[in-house]
Structures are given as C-alpha cells and as structure tokens.
Amino acid sequence: MSDLLIRGGRVIDAAGERVADVLVRGGHVVEVGTGLSGDEVLDASGCVVAPGLVDLHVHLREPGMEEAETVDTGARAAALGGFTAVVAMPNTEPAQDDPAVVMAVLAAGERASCDVAPAGCITRGRAGEALAPMGELHDLGVRIFTDDGACVADAGVMRHALDYSRALPGAVVAQHAEDPGLAGSGAMHEGAWSSRLGIPGRPAAAEDIIVARDLILAELTGARVHFLHVSTAGAVEMVRAAKARGLPVTAEAAPHHFTLTDECCASFDPVFKVHPPLRAQADVDAIRAGLADGTIDAIATDHAPHPVEQKERPFEEAPPGMLGLETALALTLTELVAPGLLSLADALALLSWRPAAIAGLESHGQPVEAGSVANLCVIDPDLPWEVDPLRLASKARNTPFAGRKLTGRVRHTLLRGEPVVIDGEAQR
Numbered sequence: 001m002s003d004l005l006i007r008g009g010r011v012i013d014a015a016g017e018r019v020a021d022v023l024v025r026g027g028h029v030v031e032v033g034t035g036l037s038g039d040e041v042l043d044a045s046g047c048v049v050a051p052g053l054v055d056l057h058v059h060l061r062e063p064g065m066e067e068a069e070t071v072d073t074g075a076r077a078a079a080l081g082g083f084t085a086v087v088a089m090p091n092t093e094p095a096q097d098d099p100a101v102v103m104a105v106l107a108a109g110e111r112a113s114c115d116v117a118p119a120g121c122i123t124r125g126r127a128g129e130a131l132a133p134m135g136e137l138h139d140l141g142v143r144i145f146t147d148d149g150a151c152v153a154d155a156g157v158m159r160h161a162l163d164y165s166r167a168l169p170g171a172v173v174a175q176h177a178e179d180p181g182l183a184g185s186g187a188m189h190e191g192a193w194s195s196r197l198g199i200p201g202r203p204a205a206a207e208d209i210i211v212a213r214d215l216i217l218a219e220l221t222g223a224r225v226h227f228l229h230v231s232t233a234g235a236v237e238m239v240r241a242a243k244a245r246g247l248p249v250t251a252e253a254a255p256h257h258f259t260l261t262d263e264c265c266a267s268f269d270p271v272f273k274v275h276p277p278l279r280a281q282a283d284v285d286a287i288r289a290g291l292a293d294g295t296i297d298a299i300a301t302d303h304a305p306h307p308v309e310q311k312e313r314p315f316e317e318a319p320p321g322m323l324g325l326e327t328a329l330a331l332t333l334t335e336l337v338a339p340g341l342l343s344l345a346d347a348l349a350l351l352s353w354r355p356a357a358i359a360g361l362e363s364h365g366q367p368v369e370a371g372s373v374a375n376l377c378v379i380d381p382d383l384p385w386e387v388d389p390l391r392l393a394s395k396a397r398n399t400p401f402a403g404r405k406l407t408g409r410v411r412h413t414l415l416r417g418e419p420v421v422i423d424g425e426a427q428r
C-alpha cells in the first residue's frame with residue numbers, strides 16, 4: 001500500500017501545535033514526526049496542517065435546484081475551501097423531510113469531494129406544523145434537524161421537536177431564528193440604511209425574540225438547541241448568558257455577518273441580500289466579540305448559491321443568500337486572525353473541531369495523530385489572493401466579496417487520505 005507524506009508543516013489541532021511531517025496510508029494518519037519519508041510527497045513548508053474544516057450550514061440545492069448547485073459542485077467548492085465535511089441544509093425540493101430524499105443526498109455525497117451530512121427537517125415540508133419523521137431520519141445518521149430558510153414559529157411545535165430530540169442520541173435542533181411576522185417581507189436590516197434606501201426592513205427584534213423564546217424552551221425541555229447564523233448583538237448576549245447558566249446551547253456565525261454591514265445594500269445590488277440580513281456595525285462588533293470569547297461555537301458559511309438570472313432581479317424580489325465555501329477561511333484569517341482578535345488555533349477550532357463535535361462527525365476535526373482518519377487541510381496562511389467570482393468552483397456566482405483582497409488560502413485538502421485538492425487545484 002503506497003503512502004503519502006505531508007512534509008514540513010506546522011500542525012495545529014485541538015491537542016496543540018508542533019512542526020512535523022504527517023504520514024498517511026490507507027485513509028489514516030499512521031505517523032506524525034520529523035524526518036519521515038513517503039512514496040508521494042505534498043510540500044507543506046510555510047503552511048499549517050490542520051484537521052479538515054467542517055461547515056455546519058451549506059445549501060447544496062440538490063435535489064430540485066441543480067441549476068444553482070449540485071452536491072458534486074458544492075462539495076468541490078467545499079474541498080477548495082478546506083472543508084472535508086459539510087452539513088447539507090434540508091430546504092431542497094423535495095425537502096429532506098423523508099428518508100428517501102435523505103438517502104438520495106447521502107448517495108450523491110458518496111462520490112463527492114467532501115463528506116456530506118444531510119440535515120433533516122424538523123417539520124414536514126418545512127411548513128412548521130407536523131413533525132417530520134425525525135426518528136427515521138436519525139436512523140439514517142441525521143443529527144442536525146432544522147427547517148432552515150424558515151423559522152419554526154410555533155412555540156408548541158418547537159417544544160414538541162425539542163422533547164422528541166431528547167430520545168435521539170446526538171440530535172440537535174437548529175433554529176433559523178427570525179420571527180416571520182416581524183421579519184415580514186423585509187429585504188434588509190431595519191435601521192437607518194433601510195429608511196434612507198426605502199427598502200422594507202427586517203428588525204433585529206425578529207431574531208432576538210426567537211432566540212429568547214428558544215432559550216426558554218431549551219430550559220423547559222433540557223434539549224440541545226443550536227442557533228444558525230446568529231447576526232444580532234442581542235442574540236449574542238442572550239446566548240452568552242444562557243451558556244453561563246449552563247444551558248446546552250450552541251451558536252454559529254457566518255463570515256458575511258462579521259465582515260459586512262447593511263450599508264452594503266446602498267448599492268441596491270441583490271448580492272448583498274441575505275436572511276438574516278447584513279446588520280449594523282454594532283452587531284458586527286458583537287459577533288466578533290462572541291467569536292473571540294467562545295460564545296459563538298462555529299463559523300458556518302450559509303453557502304447559498306442562486307442562478308445568475310435570479311440574483312439579478314430587483315433587490316426586493318431577488319432570493320436571499322450568498323456564496324461562502326471558498327472564501328470563509330480566508331475571511332476568517334484576514335478579518336479575525338490578522339488583526340489579533342483570534343489566534344490561528346482559535347480560528348481552526350471555530351472552523352473544524354467545534355463544528356465537528358456539534359454535528360457528531362466523528363471522523364472530522366480529530367487531532368492529527370496516528371490512527372485518526374486522514375481528513376486534513378493544508379493552509380498557506382500568508383498567500384494573498386483576490387476573489388474572482390468567475391474562478392469559483394461553485395456553479396453560482398453570487399459572492400458579495402468579488403474583488404476583495406484576502407490573505408490565506410488552502411493548498412491541499414485530503415479526504416480519507418486522498419488528495420482532493422493539490423496546490424489549490426481540485427483533483428476530482
């Protein structure tokens with residue numbers, strides 16, 4: 001059996017940091033040390049070798065919207081972004097509320113460039129009424145349940161889902177926290193900019209009210225709750241207080257929520273339309289503080305591809321969502337690590353081992369040591385590059401970061417020992 005050597009990198013994982021060669025054989029790390037040799041060598045000098053990144057929040061659009069993305073194209077974008085596993089949101093068409101749909105996504109993931117863990121719906125058709133067959137979906141390996149794209153607005157339904165999830169080992173109920181009545185048909189954050197631009201707003205209160213309610217329900221039921229794409233200062237503060245009280249709550253934040261504000265919408269370019277919306281600077285600052293102090297557990301992209309013709313409709317009519325897989329790591333390094341807000345190890349914790357633990361992905365986010373599955377990424381933290389939408393592997397082009405100069409890029413990605421990205425190029 002031939003082996004592969006990742007030579008001369010700075011290994012960073014949950015166990016610590018050291019300069020070492022990493023020898024991979026048969027899909028596993030077999031040795032970590034110095035002066036090792038292998039049949040095939042990947043250079044990692046000047047680079048960081050880390051457990052593969054894990055994205056808790058990705059829209060792969062298959063089945064149903066394959067003109068925007070497929071499991072195959074989305075996974076390739078993920079691998080190029082350093083991700084070895086992604087959680088596929090269930091707002092497909094049909095929705096992932098049924099074992100057959102989940103099995104189809106799993107089957108597509110078998111051939112993909114990263115592991116694909118389908119999330120399951122909380123309710124049938126994401127309609128917020130009858131519970132989906134959560135037990136049957138759990139039997140297929142589903143651990144994250146969400147109606148993402150839609151909020152479970154009815155407190156009784158949410159309580160029922162939380163109660164039920166307690167019987168499913170490792171299950172977590174993940175909420176898209178936006179009260180639909182308050183968010184209404186708003187197309188951007190409600191504030192000074194929405195007034196000035198005449199675009200209807202979605203108030204921060206729409207998010208805060210659901211977070212407050214679901215924390216009360218978490219306390220009532222004892223069940224795990226995860227908040228998707230937290231975007232308000234109020235939500236960060238409530239999650240911080242809930243954690244201090246010992247509630248089993250986790251939260252993620254998306255790169256666009258710690259890098260962009262509602263002022264971007266002044267261009268009327270729908271590429272800046274997303275739910276929850278880009279917020280005010282004070283919210284961005286609060287998200288950054290929440291990432292720095294551990295209140296927020298994970299950076300998740302909410303990668304949401306849309307066909308060009310749909311994203312080019314007028315702002316209020318265009319679908320919400322933006323790409324994220326190929327820019328998340330570089331934005332984290334450029335915006336959070338370079339200014340000293342996070343250490344590199346803290347950033348990797350948010351992008352790899354903490355989300356892996358939330359999703360119960362046991363072969364991801366593991367320390368780089370003999371015996372662990374070789375799901376790895378090699379990052380050049382100093383490489384400057386500029387985001388060019390035309391060069392993304394995603395089928396879609398709706399990145400809000402076009403033209404942005406970033407520092408740090410994935411050099412190699414290994415999926416179960418197989419190099420799926422070498423020197424920044426996808427291998428399958």
Ligand SMILES: [Zn+2]
Pocket residue numbers: 148149150176228229275276
């Ligand atoms: Zn969402």
